[in-house]
Amino acid sequence: MKFEKFSIYIMSKKNTSKHDKAYMKMAREWGNLSYCKRKKVGALIVKERRIISDGYNGTPSGFENVCEDEEGNTKWHVLHAEANAISKVAASTQNSEGATLYVTLSPCKECSKLIYQAGIKRVVYYEAYKDTTGLDFLKKAGVIVEQITETDE
Numbered sequence: 001m002k003f004e005k006f007s008i009y010i011m012s013k014k015n016t017s018k019h020d021k022a023y024m025k026m027a028r029e030w031g032n033l034s035y036c037k038r039k040k041v042g043a044l045i046v047k048e049r050r051i052i053s054d055g056y057n058g059t060p061s062g063f064e065n066v067c068e069d070e071e072g073n074t075k076w077h078v079l080h081a082e083a084n085a086i087s088k089v090a091a092s093t094q095n096s097e098g099a100t101l102y103v104t105l106s107p108c109k110e111c112s113k114l115i116y117q118a119g120i121k122r123v124v125y126y127e128a129y130k131d132t133t134g135l136d137f138l139k140k141a142g143v144i145v146e147q148i149t150e151t152d153e
């Protein structure tokens with residue numbers, strides 16, 4: 001009985017990572033669509049094996065697609081990829097309760113609040129952001145946080 005449960009766990013674990021890699025690969029492609037020069041970040045929100053939202057960092061709809069000012073600093077009104085993906089869900093008939101967020105850069109503290117508040121239960125990231133305050137907050141809030149460092153090419 002115990003063994004049976006264990007093998008089921010291994011199987012689901014294996015399946016998950018195959019899909020995780022595929023979703024992360026897509027999130028990275030999405031990040032490439034960003035107009036921002038300093039950092040290109042992509043995000044996907046997946047619920048019950050369906051992509052319910054996507055986003056990349058950029059200016060709000062209707063604003064000029066330029067993320068950096070003359071000094072090369074990111075403009076304050078640039079939305080992060082996660083924030084864009086979450087607001088897209090908010091504007092739809094979907095909800096992100098219990099969903100997984102795939103993001104190519106680990107979330108900042110501002111986005112972490114949104115992620116938690118949006119009911120997202122799991123965050124999978126690719127590259128670690130220098131400030132881990134966001135990740136620490138998510139872990140503390142009971143959100144599962146995982147890093148994927150390879151995607152099948």
Ligand SMILES: [Zn+2]
Nearest residue numbers: 080107108111
């Ligand atoms: Zn952020």
